[in-house]
Amino acid sequence: VMGYDPAISLDAAWRLPGDVLQRASSLSELCQECDYISLHVPYMKETHHLINSDMLKLMKPTANIVNFARGELVDTAAMRSLYDSGERTGRYIADFADEHLHDHPKVVLMPHLGASTAEAEENAASMAAMEIMDFIETGTIINSVNFPHTKLDRLSAPSRRICIVNKNVPGMLGLITSTLGRTGVNIMQQINTSRDDIAYNVVDVADTLSEDELSALQAEVAKLDGVISSRVISFGDERP
DSSP: OEEOOTTOOHHHHHTSOTTTOEEOSSHHHHHHHOSEEEEOOOOSGGGTTSBOHHHHHHSOTTOEEEEOSOGGGBOHHHHHHHHHHTSOOSOEEESSOOTTTTTOTTEEEOOOOTTSSHHHHHHHHHHHHHHHHHHHHHOOBOSOSSSOOBOOOOOSSOEEEEEEEEEOOTTHHHHHHHHHHHTTOOEEEEEEEEETTEEEEEEEEESOOOHHHHHHHHHHHHTSTTEEEEEEEOOSSSOO
């Protein structure tokens, strides 16, 4: 087995099974040596037609290509030309429709439906429900399109969690923590994350305040210029 990755990190390289996997020094070397070539590459400007006419001609005529990454990685017009000339006889297997190769007997094109199977739909629905439940119960944010990834593990000691959304401007974290500090509440742990114009704070405080005191504290936080919203999470097993 041979692999090629121009951006591999040193740590990732050390984890490679050296007795099984041989690292190619270039894509050209990989194309020349391998009988089966599987593509695992994101599509971007730099990878457009990564497998072009030159790379196809370097391959063994019988080399088989498996492309379940992106259709644009392969110059299929050049591949069709090589098929028609008889220079290429290996199979091309992909899950993308292609105007140049759809009717060639050496090509197998399948529907790109990996995320639309019954199992995938069920898993996606379950994952979405779990992520919403996690946000409601702990303030955790995962896979949001406009909020930062934020996760703060629960403490074993009794505590209350305050979740604050604010504008991502300098000085906000200091304002929030000083406002909490003026009440005499002990901050046990916290996390501050941001994404573009939005910042998100999750703060665990000691469970020493009454409900009225917590409401008053939340009201003080809400008055701060730049705070968009806040909420207090009671984990349910610390207080009646």
